[in-house]
Amino acid sequence: MTRSGNGARWIWVFAVALALAVPWAFHNFQTGRDSGFVLSMLSQMGMMVILSLSYNMLLGQAGLFSLCHATFFGIGGYATVHFLNAAGAGSLPLPMEVIPLLSGLTGLGLALIFGYMATKQRATAFAMITMGIGELMATAALMFHSFFGGEGGVTTNRMIDHSLFGLTYASGMQVYYLILVWTLICAGSMYFLTQTPLGRMANATRDNYERAQFMGYDPRVVRFLQFSLSGLFAGVGGGLYAITYEIVTFDALAAPLSANALLMAYIGGTTVFGGPILGAVLITLLQSGVSLLSNSWLVYVGVLFISMVMFAPAGLSGLIIAHGPIAAAGRLRRLTVPYLRLVVPFLALVLGFVGLVELMSFLTIGAAQGKKLVLFGSAINIEATQPWLISVVCLLGGGAWLRWEARAFHRVWESLTADLKQRDRV
Amino acid sequence: MEIFVISLLNGLVYGMLLFMLASGLTLIFSMMGVLNFAHASIYMIGAYLAFQVSRVVGFFPALIIAPLLCGAIGAAIEIWGLRKVHHNGHIAELLFTFGLVFIVQRGVQMTWGMLPMPYRVPALLDFPLFQIYGANFPAYRAFMLLISGGMLLSTWLLLKKTRVGLIIQAALTHPNMVSALGHNVPMVFTTVFAGGCLLAGLAGVIGGNYQTTEPGMAEAMGPIVFVVVVFGGLGSLAGCFIASILMGMIQTFAVVIDYSVADLLRPLGLALKADNLLMEVLTVPIARIGALLPFAMMILILLFRPRGLMGTRDT
Numbered sequence: 001m002t003r004s005g006n007g008a009r010w011i012w013v014f015a016v017a018l019a020l021a022v023p024w025a026f027h028n029f030q031t032g033r034d035s036g037f038v039l040s041m042l043s044q045m046g047m048m049v050i051l052s053l054s055y056n057m058l059l060g061q062a063g064l065f066s067l068c069h070a071t072f073f074g075i076g077g078y079a080t081v082h083f084l085n086a087a088g089a090g091s092l093p094l095p096m097e098v099i100p101l102l103s104g105l106t107g108l109g110l111a112l113i114f115g116y117m118a119t120k121q122r123a124t125a126f127a128m129i130t131m132g133i134g135e136l137m138a139t140a141a142l143m144f145h146s147f148f149g150g151e152g153g154v155t156t157n158r159m160i161d162h163s164l165f166g167l168t169y170a171s172g173m174q175v176y177y178l179i180l181v182w183t184l185i186c187a188g189s190m191y192f193l194t195q196t197p198l199g200r201m202a203n204a205t206r207d208n209y210e211r212a213q214f215m216g217y218d219p220r221v222v223r224f225l226q227f228s229l230s231g232l233f234a235g236v237g238g239g240l241y242a243i244t245y246e247i248v249t250f251d252a253l254a255a256p257l258s259a260n261a262l263l264m265a266y267i268g269g270t271t272v273f274g275g276p277i278l279g280a281v282l283i284t285l286l287q288s289g290v291s292l293l294s295n296s297w298l299v300y301v302g303v304l305f306i307s308m309v310m311f312a313p314a315g316l317s318g319l320i321i322a323h324g325p326i327a328a329a330g331r332l333r334r335l336t337v338p339y340l341r342l343v344v345p346f347l348a349l350v351l352g353f354v355g356l357v358e359l360m361s362f363l364t365i366g367a368a369q370g371k372k373l374v375l376f377g378s379a380i381n382i383e384a385t386q387p388w389l390i391s392v393v394c395l396l397g398g399g400a401w402l403r404w405e406a407r408a409f410h411r412v413w414e415s416l417t418a419d420l421k422q423r424d425r426v
Numbered sequence: 427m428e429i430f431v432i433s434l435l436n437g438l439v440y441g442m443l444l445f446m447l448a449s450g451l452t453l454i455f456s457m458m459g460v461l462n463f464a465h466a467s468i469y470m471i472g473a474y475l476a477f478q479v480s481r482v483v484g485f486f487p488a489l490i491i492a493p494l495l496c497g498a499i500g501a502a503i504e505i506w507g508l509r510k511v512h513h514n515g516h517i518a519e520l521l522f523t524f525g526l527v528f529i530v531q532r533g534v535q536m537t538w539g540m541l542p543m544p545y546r547v548p549a550l551l552d553f554p555l556f557q558i559y560g561a562n563f564p565a566y567r568a569f570m571l572l573i574s575g576g577m578l579l580s581t582w583l584l585l586k587k588t589r590v591g592l593i594i595q596a597a598l599t600h601p602n603m604v605s606a607l608g609h610n611v612p613m614v615f616t617t618v619f620a621g622g623c624l625l626a627g628l629a630g631v632i633g634g635n636y637q638t639t640e641p642g643m644a645e646a647m648g649p650i651v652f653v654v655v656v657f658g659g660l661g662s663l664a665g666c667f668i669a670s671i672l673m674g675m676i677q678t679f680a681v682v683i684d685y686s687v688a689d690l691l692r693p694l695g696l697a698l699k700a701d702n703l704l705m706e707v708l709t710v711p712i713a714r715i716g717a718l719l720p721f722a723m724m725i726l727i728l729l730f731r732p733r734g735l736m737g738t739r740d741t
Contacts, residue, residue: 065517117729123516124461128656129728135649136721143714144706259524266521296536302528309522310507313514357536364539 015277019180023173037288039172043244045284046179047237050186051257052264052276054233057190059262060270061199062226063206065127068114068134069261072231074141074253075110076103076238078148081248084156095164100182100239107235108228115227119220122209138254153249156242169243179240186233191273193229202226263305269315278317296361303353329420338409345401352395359388428559433678435558439567441674442574443636445667446629447647448654449581450622452666455655457598457618459516460508463523466648467530468623472496472630473639474538477545485548489573493627500623504616527644535641542640570632577628578667585663594618650677653724659737669735673720680716 022042026035051073058064080103086092087099094102118129141148148154158169167174193199204212205219212219242248251257260283268279283301291297312319326332451465475495480488503526511518546552547566554562585591597604597614605611637643650673658669686709727734 059517063517065520117725121728121732124459124520125656125728125732127461127520128652129725131649131652132721132724132728136718136725139715139718139721143710143718146706259528262521262524296532298528299532299536302525302532306507306522306525306529309514309518309525310510313511313518361536364536 011274016184023176034171034173036172039176040244041284041288043172043176043179043240044288045281046176046183047240047244048260048264048280048284049183049277050233050237050240051261052268052280053187053190054230054237055261056265056270056273056276057193057202057226057230057233059265060275061194061206062202062223064119064122064223064227065262066118066130066227067127067255067258067262068118068130068137069230069234070253070255070257071114071134071137072107072111072234073238073241073257073261074137074248076107076235077242077248077252078141078154078238079103079106079235080239080242081154081156082147084158084160084242087160087162088157093162095162096158096160096167096169096243097164097178097181099243100178100236103239103242104232104236107238108232111228111231111234115224115231119223119227122219122223134255134258138250141250141253148250151250153247155247158243158246175244179244182236182240186236187277190233194273198222198225263301267305267308267315269317269319271314272317272321275315275317279315282316294358294361296357299357300354325420326416329423331416331420334416335412338405338412341405342402342409345398345405348394348398349402350398352391352393352398355387355391356395359391428561429682431558432561433682434675435563435567437675437678438671439570439636439674440678441671442571442578443629443633444651444654444674445670446574446577446633447626447651448658448666448670449578449663450625451651451655452658452660452663453594453598453618454622456660456662457594457601458508458519458615460519460523461652461655462619462622463520463648464503464526464530465622465626466644466651467527468496468500468626469630469633469647470534470641470644471499471530472627473545473634473643474534474543474630475627476631476634477543477639480545480548485550489628489631492631493624496627496630497620497624500626501616501620503623504619508619509612509615527648531641531644538641540641542638543634545635545639547635566636570636573628573632577625581625581663590617650720653720656724657720657727657734659734662734662736665734665736676719676723677716680719681713683712686711 019042023034023039026038027033028035051069055066055069058066058069080099083092083094083099083102087094087096114130114133118126118133121129142150158175161168163169169175169178201212201217201222204215204217205222209219212222238248238252241252264279264283265276266279267283268277269275286301287297290300294300308315314322323332323335326335447465447469451462454465455461472492476485476488476492479491479495483491507522507526508519511522547564551564551566551569553565555565555568556563583591585595593604593609593614594617597609597611597618601611604614633647634643637646654669654673655666657673658665658667
């Protein structure tokens, strides 16, 4: 236990060090300029980590499937724009570093109201109420112009000339470090919350509702507190969003962002505290990378998500943790060959699938946009049968082969874990 | 008066369309406890398939073929998807159908492109049926009423008067007992899921050319259908029917009401100006917040009557 505990601690230290160092790896020291793309991606990651971690306070820790998480993120963002405008005009004497706290309090305020309604129910009814709340707020944002600014959103200027450390926040680098600090504060407090009686009771109401009631706790109060606090953190995330982009529109509040929070948390893994962080980083990376290359980003995420739901409900972090006992017993090497045997059919399957999706989307959407499909530097004629045939063969052949290899892999895995169990007993 | 009658007719048409979608969803939801997020996606697939099929064989054969294809898709989803994740609990099933929405959304865009399809009302039905206060009532809307009314009747007969219907009804409330009596409950589930998808597909066929067949149609319809199902209550087709008609009416009537709360206050000598959020809420005309009303109503009913209008148990 201590060994894995130490290992986990080193992973955290490493992650923080990486987050501190990465912008400098892309910093051009000759010209003294930062890479704008990398910085904005990293900033986005920070916000998304807060969003998905706070979402996991509901889905993972309390078993509540919420569909309105972006509401609190968005309201934090909108409020922050108004705070910044007030601060810029001199009527709000607060330094920049403290403003995200105000955004969080706005999120908390709204979450208290909506949480009171939504947490009367659980499971599917809870999901439905939150969907209603999300749609309600998204429609309202388009209708009421004085606060939400309608379709155009509201804009601000983050250079309010008031900072604890004398920073101007003119450069992306300064903003990134502000985001990083707030992300660490939020992640730290959310981790702390999981260790408190509230966090434990949230787990209890998730696992066995009736027993939690018998113990004398009101599950509704537990859900309500958990929901409100997750709204607080989402609000902080929204505040950082407003500070980074200096504009907040309907997108920051609408259903696609709520769905994104769910995808990040679930793909990363909801059973481990760090899972949503992994998910947020990975999805943001993919989103910035793949969406530049391909139109079909949503299909890939959808398929990834569905395969996780079907085959790995504990998410990526759950998959990694499943290797823990085998690694501890020093048997990880015995999995190398089975893993290597999975690689080729898996790649063939992915290649076939991606090929078909891209060919199809180029036939319709790409044609409408006048784009040409270019793979490995050569233009591919999408009208010819050859690429289609190759993709179909790869998809079907790879699928069948992968199924076969997966069975073999499963056998090896089972025998290994059976071995370990035997050893434990002896 | 004329606005009232025309809105009433339009509300009825829209409400019946909603009911076709919602009735399938209610059956699936009450039986399997799965709220199928992808239901509106099936509706969209139905419209696209109808467009594709009707180009080859004409509208009326497509009216039968497209829903059947949707039913087959539904059966496939149930057998190879939902059944596999069933043992992971309801949340996993919800998540599964939630993921399907993305795939269908993008898949439709990939297959048919981003632009609306030229899926039109068949020439045979493209004439004004009668005039009312100088406005034409298209024959196609009457046809929609006919189809949805016929569907309502046949579903009701199927559920109340046949043996299959009895088993389905029993499985709605007592799945374990039905299984103990030797009926194949998973098979019943697949049938109901496929049947629900078939109805959604049929709604897509007649709704696709009433509205527009475009990639955003599932997104536009989805939330409203959930509202109807939750509002009507679990396990009650009658509640679902009332809720559908009610939502249809609200949506069409809200558009023509140009009053706001501020107008009510005006006789009291209060004049409000829309310069901050609160004042804006009070002065916005009902016509502009029409889209908001169904969600507000759903939240209210879940708060005060969690089982919905006529539901037999809590959602």
